[in-house]
Amino acid sequence: PAPCDGSARQAIYLEEDEMSDRLTRLAPLTGLAFAALMVAGLAVGPTTPKPSSTGAQVIAFFTAHRTGERAGAVLGTLALALLLFFAASLYARMREANGGGALGAVALVGAGLLAAGMTVSGSLTWALTDGPSSFSPSAARALNAVGYDMILPMIAGILVFAIATGIAVVRGDWLPRWLGWLLIALGVIAPS
Numbered sequence: 001p002a003p004c005d006g007s008a009r010q011a012i013y014l015e016e017d018e019m020s021d022r023l024t025r026l027a028p029l030t031g032l033a034f035a036a037l038m039v040a041g042l043a044v045g046p047t048t049p050k051p052s053s054t055g056a057q058v059i060a061f062f063t064a065h066r067t068g069e070r071a072g073a074v075l076g077t078l079a080l081a082l083l084l085f086f087a088a089s090l091y092a093r094m095r096e097a098n099g100g101g102a103l104g105a106v107a108l109v110g111a112g113l114l115a116a117g118m119t120v121s122g123s124l125t126w127a128l129t130d131g132p133s134s135f136s137p138s139a140a141r142a143l144n145a146v147g148y149d150m151i152l153p154m155i156a157g158i159l160v161f162a163i164a165t166g167i168a169v170v171r172g173d174w175l176p177r178w179l180g181w182l183l184i185a186l187g188v189i190a191p192s
Helices: 005-024 029-045 055-064 068-098 101-130 137-148 152-171 177-188
Strands: none
Touching: 029 068, 029 137, 055 068, 055 137, 068 101, 068 152, 068 177, 101 152, 152 177
């Protein structure tokens, strides 16, 4: 191929800049898509058995609700991927608005903790739907209990993400301050 002259190269750079600007403007919408997919995932999957359920109850539940649980796990996984893109766009915005990236980095780590905890929990649910009758009752009960109680990374993730984002909002002028205080309150009550 013929080498690009200066004007052709400049046109390519302009197209790349326009696409980058468009993606930057659309990135915050991943937060809305995350919320919608998370709600859909929770709606299609019935409430899993409590950790106190017997192994036989766990096996019966995951046998009967295999499709709903798997659909919920897939939707939840897609939602969590979108959460990470949303957190990355917030990180970029916090760097611009506050002149530093520390709070944005902390918020990004919080989103990662939340996503990791929820993904591990979803993976355990997926394992239980993968031929639940092949598990012994004690193994099914143990997997269910661990998946059900995979809460600490989720709480830590919400706490870190919400408080860091809330502080950045309160300190800056890029979103209403009341929203920052609401996020801080959400982070504070997350452990309860």
